[in-house]
Amino acid sequence: MTSAADVEQKLRDKLKAADVTVIDTSGGCGASFDVAVVSDQFEGKRLLDRHRMINTALEEEMKSIHALSIRQCWTPEQQKAKQPS
Amino acid sequence: MLALARHTVLQKLSLSAAPAGSIAVRSITARVPTHEDDTHDDFKPKFNTDAEPRSAPSVAEQIQNDVQQHPVFLYMKGVPEAPQCGFSNMACRILDAYGASYGTRNVLADVDIREGIKEFTKWPTIPQIFINGEFVGGSDILMGMHQSGELQPLLDEAVTTKSAQ
Numbered sequence: 001m002t003s004a005a006d007v008e009q010k011l012r013d014k015l016k017a018a019d020v021t022v023i024d025t026s027g028g029c030g031a032s033f034d035v036a037v038v039s040d041q042f043e044g045k046r047l048l049d050r051h052r053m054i055n056t057a058l059e060e061e062m063k064s065i066h067a068l069s070i071r072q073c074w075t076p077e078q079q080k081a082k083q084p085s
Numbered sequence: 086m087l088a089l090a091r092h093t094v095l096q097k098l099s100l101s102a103a104p105a106g107s108i109a110v111r112s113i114t115a116r117v118p119t120h121e122d123d124t125h126d127d128f129k130p131k132f133n134t135d136a137e138p139r140s141a142p143s144v145a146e147q148i149q150n151d152v153q154q155h156p157v158f159l160y161m162k163g164v165p166e167a168p169q170c171g172f173s174n175m176a177c178r179i180l181d182a183y184g185a186s187y188g189t190r191n192v193l194a195d196v197d198i199r200e201g202i203k204e205f206t207k208w209p210t211i212p213q214i215f216i217n218g219e220f221v222g223g224s225d226i227l228m229g230m231h232q233s234g235e236l237q238p239l240l241d242e243a244v245t246t247k248s249a250q
Contacts, residue, residue: 068209
């Protein structure tokens, strides 16, 4: 079973993500996650390519994940612009 | 009146007199047909499991045809009127909001397409949206493009392309 912590660790390692939020939306079975990722590797990449990077980083986990909702995939600059605080 | 009653009794008798055992045996043999029992191709059972799996190129060809013949095409679970997955539903409702006409294929009804489309796009999830023959992404991307305003010009282009043909 895949846990939210596994997914978060993978995204931090493979995408050198600065900020990762993973919510287990499966209700316990570990097959459904909601993720938000901030990584400077997204710089200059289209939305489609950013999603592909996340899918690739989670290739192993995707075999048991049924639904992966990618809520945000921002560069650090985008995150700063969208969340001024 | 008496004659009618007697007729009914006779009918009941003739029913009960039927050899019940032979019927049961027949139904059992009918339930397990084998290829050898049949003498003509038309009468041979046609199970999906017996069918040769469709080769990868033909699935890819079908996908090529789908997305080239429709400016907007959606691979989804269920049908637009009754999606069988929240993400597929979201994709349909977004396209509906733009009044876009789009073709769809229900991957739940075709396991070859269901696996084939994932291989074709190297994308692990359903739904998958194509606009102008090009893979756009899944429902999150469609929602993102809707929110950022990128979707309208892309759909406009698809409609223009279609009417120009």
